[in-house]
Amino acid sequence: MTTLAIPGLRRAPRRHRAADRVTELQAENLRLRDALTQLRTERREALDAGGALRVDLADAERVAVCALDELQDRTVERDRLAEQNEGLRLRLAPYLAAEANAAAVTVPPAVRDTTAIEDQATAPVDVRDVRARFADGPVVSLRYSPLAADPAHIPAA
Incomplete structure (x- = not known):
């Protein structure tokens, strides 16, 4: 028997049989059992790891308590030694x-010989601006200059 295909007319979807649905449900059941087994395995591993962590935590707490006791003992010892050190310092200070004082180096006050011309004290520095200094006369003070007698030393007015 031949069937003719009519354009635009589609065939109704095939009805699922109960046997097909049973097969699908069995496959899903098997998949869910495998997932449940995997979850139980992961839970067991997590509980084992948690137990190991509790043991490690208890060990760490014991170590911390011992370290704290040791720190407190060392602090008390340090404070006692600091007080003893201060007492010894006070007793030793007079010595x-x-x-x-016995080994002090004393030096008499220094006196500088200023008789030489190069050791003479200098005149105060004139800090007026340049125009005011030129208006008053030569830039170089003749009174303090060792070359005051030299006429080349005096600038022309």
Whole structure:
């Protein structure tokens, strides 16, 4: 028997049989059982890891308590030694002062010989602006200059 295809007319979708649905449900059931087995395995591993972490945490807490006790003991010892050190310093201070006074280096006050011409004190520096200095006379003060007698040293007015 031949069937003619009529354009625009589609065939109704095939009705699913109950046997096909049973096969699908069995496959889904098998997949869900595998997933459940995997989840149980992961849960067991997580519980085992949690137990190991609890043991590690208890060990770490014991170590921390011991370290805290040791720190407190060391702090008390440090404070006691600091007080003892300060007491010894106070007892030793007079001896150190006496030794420093006995070994002191004393130097008489220095007196500088200024008789040489190059050691003469200099005149105060004139800080007026340049125009005011030129208006008053020569730039170089003749009174303090060693070359005052030299006429080439005096600028022309």
